[in-house]
Structure formats: C-alpha cells, structure tokens
Amino acid sequence: MTDRRAMRLGYLQRHAGALARVGAVSVVGILASTLFQVVTGRGLGPAAFGLLAAFLSIVNIAAIGGSALQNSVAVSTARTLAGTLSRPVTARRWDGALVEGVVLGGGGAVVVAAMAGLLAGRLGTSPLAVALAAATILPSFLLSVAQGRLQGADRAGAVAGWSTGSQVLRLALAVAALLVGLGAVSVLVAVLVAITAAAVGATWQADRAGLRVTAAPFSAHSLVLIGLTVAFAWLTNIDVVLVRTSAPEHPAGMYAAAAVLAKLILIVPTTLSLYLLPRFVKRGYDAPTMRFGVNVVLATVLGAGLLGAGALAVAGRWVILLFFGTGYEDAAELSVALALAYVPWALAQGLLIRLTASRSRRALVALVVVAVAQWILAQRVLPDLHAMTLVIGGLGVVVAGAFYLLHLNRAAAPPSVPSAEVSA
Numbered sequence: 001m002t003d004r005r006a007m008r009l010g011y012l013q014r015h016a017g018a019l020a021r022v023g024a025v026s027v028v029g030i031l032a033s034t035l036f037q038v039v040t041g042r043g044l045g046p047a048a049f050g051l052l053a054a055f056l057s058i059v060n061i062a063a064i065g066g067s068a069l070q071n072s073v074a075v076s077t078a079r080t081l082a083g084t085l086s087r088p089v090t091a092r093r094w095d096g097a098l099v100e101g102v103v104l105g106g107g108g109a110v111v112v113a114a115m116a117g118l119l120a121g122r123l124g125t126s127p128l129a130v131a132l133a134a135a136t137i138l139p140s141f142l143l144s145v146a147q148g149r150l151q152g153a154d155r156a157g158a159v160a161g162w163s164t165g166s167q168v169l170r171l172a173l174a175v176a177a178l179l180v181g182l183g184a185v186s187v188l189v190a191v192l193v194a195i196t197a198a199a200v201g202a203t204w205q206a207d208r209a210g211l212r213v214t215a216a217p218f219s220a221h222s223l224v225l226i227g228l229t230v231a232f233a234w235l236t237n238i239d240v241v242l243v244r245t246s247a248p249e250h251p252a253g254m255y256a257a258a259a260v261l262a263k264l265i266l267i268v269p270t271t272l273s274l275y276l277l278p279r280f281v282k283r284g285y286d287a288p289t290m291r292f293g294v295n296v297v298l299a300t301v302l303g304a305g306l307l308g309a310g311a312l313a314v315a316g317r318w319v320i321l322l323f324f325g326t327g328y329e330d331a332a333e334l335s336v337a338l339a340l341a342y343v344p345w346a347l348a349q350g351l352l353i354r355l356t357a358s359r360s361r362r363a364l365v366a367l368v369v370v371a372v373a374q375w376i377l378a379q380r381v382l383p384d385l386h387a388m389t390l391v392i393g394g395l396g397v398v399v400a401g402a403f404y405l406l407h408l409n410r411a412a413a414p415p416s417v418p419s420a421e422v423s424a
Contacts, residue, residue: 022156026271029164030264034323036171037260040187041324043178056191064237065104066137066144068229071277071356072222073097073145077152078278097145100218104226105141109134132188139196146202150209152281156274158205166198224359231367232352235374235399236266236345239392242375247383250330255385257324257331261312262338265305269349272297273356280357290354294407297350305343312336334385341393344400351403366402370395 076097112119112134116127143166147159173190243255276293283289312319317332324331355363374395381387 022160022275023271025157025160025164026267026274029160029167030267032164032167032171034260034264036167036174037257038323039171039175039178040184041257041260041328064233065108065226065230066101066141067233068226069097069100069104069141070144070148070151071229071273072100072225073148074151074277075225075281075357075359076222077149078154078281081153097148098142100222100226101141101145102138103218105138108141109137112137129185129188132185132192136188136192136195139192139199143195143199143202146199146206149206150202151274152278153209154278155209158202159274160271162198162202162205165201166194169197170194221359224361224364225356227364228352228356228360228367231364231371232349235367235371235395236263236342236349238374239378239388242378242382243385243388246378247385251383251385254328254331255334255388257320257328258334258338261316261319261323261335262342265301265308265339265342265346266349268301268304269297269346269353272300272350273353276353277357280354294351294354297353298347301346301350302343305339305346309336309339309343312339334389337386337389338392341389341396344393344396348396348400348403351400351407354407355403360406363403363406366399366406370399 113131116130116134119130120127143162147162150156150158150162170190173193174187177186177190240256240259244252247255276297280290280293283293313336316335317329320328320332320335352363374391377391377395378388381391
C-alpha cells in the first residue's frame with residue numbers, strides 16, 4: 001500500500017507542473033472565449049446574440065468533426081511513436097490524416113453552403129452569413145489535423161497555444177468590428193480569419209517537426225474515434241439550436257447566455273484531454289495507472305463543476321449583468337440549473353478521454369442512442385426551458401453512468417493485452 005501511494009504521488013508530482021502550464025495557457029483562451037461572448041452579447045443585444053449563438057453552434061456542430069479528427073490523429077500519432085501498432089504501416093505519398101481533413105472539412109463546407117437558403121430562412125438571416133459559417137469548416141479541420149499531430153507527440157503546450165491564439169485573435173477582431181459599428185456577420189468573419197491563421201501556424205510547426213500520420217485514411221478505428229467526438233459534441237451543442245428554433249427570440253437569447261456560462265465546465269476535461277490522451281494511449285495496458293488517472297480526472301472535473309455552480313448560485317445575477325449587460329437578467333434564473341445539468345456531461349467527457357484512448361465502440365453506440373433520445377425529448381418539452389434543462393441533466397447522468405461502466409470493463413481487461421489494440 002505504501003509503495004502504491006508513493007507511486008501515485010510520484011505521478012502527480014511528475015505531471016502536475018506540465019498540466020499546470022497547459023492549464024495556464026488554456027485559461028487565457030477561456031478568458032478570451034468568455035470575453036468574446038461578453039463583447040458580442042453586449043454589442044449585439046439579446047435577439048441578435050441569440051441568433052449569433054445559434055450560428056456559432058451550427059459552425060461548431062458542422063466543424064466539430066475537426067475536433068474528432070484531432071483525437072483520431074492524436075491517438076494514431078501516439079500509437080505510432082509508442083510502437084504499439086499491430087503491424088508496420090507502409091510508406092504513403094499522402095498523409096492519411098490530411099486526406100481525412102480535406103475530405104471531411106471540404107465536404108462539411110459544401111453541405112452547409114448548399115443548405116444556405118434553408119438555414120437562412122429558418123434562422124431569419126442572410127445566405128451570406130451561412131456561407132461565411134461554411135467557410136470556417138475546412139480551416140478548422142486542417143487546424144485540428146495539425147493539433148492532433150502535436151498532441152500525439154506530447155506537445156500539449158503547443159496545442160493549447162494555438163487554440164488560445166485563435167481565441168485571442170477572434171476576440172480582438174470582434175472588438176474592432178463592433179467598435180466600427182459592424183454586426184453579426186462581421187463576427188463570423190472574425191472567426192474565419194482567426195481559425196485560418198491558427199491553422200497555417202500549427203501546420204507549419206507540425207511539418208517542421210516531421211509529424212505525419214502514415215496510416216490509411218478512414219480506417220475502422222479512425223471512424224470510431226471521429227464518431228465518438230462528433231456524437232458527444234452534437235449532444236452538448238445542439239441544445240442552443242433546438243431552443244432557438246422552438247422558443248421565442250427573447251427566451252432563446254436568455255438560454256444562450258446562460259448556456260455560455262454553464263458550458264464553461266466542459267473546458268476542464270477538454271484541457272485535461274490535451275495532456276492525458278496520448279499518455280492514456282501509451283499506458284492503456286496498465287490498469288492500476290488507468291484507474292488512478294481516471295479517478296483524478298473525475299475528482300478534478302466534479303470539484304470544478306460544483307464550484308462553478310456554487311459561484312453562479314451566489315453571484316449569478318451579478319455575473320450575467322457583468323458579462324452581458326442589462327436585458328439579460330432572466331438568464332440568471334437558468335444559469336445555476338444549467339450549470340448543474342452540465343456537471344454530469346463534464347464527468348462523461350472526462351471518462352471519454354479513457355474511452356477514446358481505447359477506441360470504444362460501445363461508447364459510440366451509447367452516444368448515438370442518447371442523441372436520438374435527446375432529439376425526441378426536446379421536441380416534446382420545448383419551448384419549456386426548465387423542462388429542457390431537466391432533460392439535459394438527466395441524459396448527462398445516463399451517459400456518465402454508461403461511460404463509467406465501460407471504463408470499469410476496460411480496467412478489468414487482461415493486463416497482457418495492450419488496450420491500445422482492443423476496442424471495448
């Protein structure tokens with residue numbers, strides 16, 4: 001027992017400093033992202049902000065495959081560098097991850113652009129705004145490919161740096177646009193420019209380091225990894241769009257503002273994943289280490305989530321007024337409940353680090369089933385925002401519970417079989 005405690009203490013001491021540095025860089029990005037929401041909320045007003053939030057959710061959902069691709073590339077890169085591939089890969093002229101990025105990003109952009117008229121009519125805006133949203137998709141995928149290479153090579157600081165740089169640039173451009181009197185479309189242009197600049201810089205760094213993914217594109221494993229992240233992102237982002245299309249403008253704007261604060265907790269497991277995912281891949285065969293790592297993640301996420309919800313309970317109205325200004329007072333009533341509803345989702349995202357490392361097919365099935373349930377339940381309860389909040393929280397508990405059971409199943413796998421080679 002003493003040896004085990006010493007081992008765990010050694011793990012914490014060895015990784016705490018690096019995690020703290022990644023966290024510090026990420027905090028700057030979090031602040032920039034939050035200020036972006038504050039600036040646009042104050043500058044555009046509740047109705048336009050609700051519209052902008054819905055558009056940004058569409059952009060995130062359409063381009064969230066980029067984040068999924070980042071996880072896939074990171075796992076492939078980590079496995080390649082660790083020498084855990086089941087068989088040697090053959091040299092290929094084209095980078096498999098780059099092919100995936102171009103196909104998925106380009107395809108997503110084409111689909112969204114083709115639906116410009118339909119989306120513009122549904123959300124009450126111009127096709128130009130939808131076209132600009134579509135234009136962000138391809139560079140976000142290319143940025144994710146480069147970040148996946150860097151993450152898989154244990155360069156979490158660089159990954160956090162490029163993400164933070166993009167958020168800071170986005171904020172600066174949005175402030176400039178609003179100061180000269182431009183509207184929501186100009187904010188989408190700011191997002192496009194910031195993502196493109198970060199994609200160019202991160203790709204240059206990854207190329208200089210010689211990091212390439214030589215595995216074939218769209219393998220069974222990469223599709224599972226992409227599906228995991230896409231499904232989870234859909235579940236945690238589609239609520240704003242559902243509310244926007246099913247509730248009046250003012251309540252939808254209030255919900256969007258409350259959701260911005262509630263979903264900040266999801267940044268904690270996202271930051272932890274930057275550092276831990278490649279390490280979970282390489283140490284997947286070590287069940288005690290995996291259990292300890294997952295427990296640390298869950299404790300960290302739970303503590304941060306309850307702390308955030310408590311802060312909103314005490315000072316939620318003041319925070320809403322500070323961040324979004326007058327006109328958003330009604331969002332304070334929703335913010336605490338939404339914050340609590342997203343705590344189980346944050347725990348599930350923490351568990352998803354482990355399940356992504358092991359490329360769990362069962363986790364993907366669970367997410368698809370819950371996504372169907374979410375859509376059906378949302379149609380039944382909206383425009384009742386309180387009922388929608390209960391639906392979000394309840395489904396979060398279901399997903400977190402299912403993920404924890406899958407994690408326990410992985411921890412019970414025979415230690416002689418590397419978990420990087422076996423899918424749950």
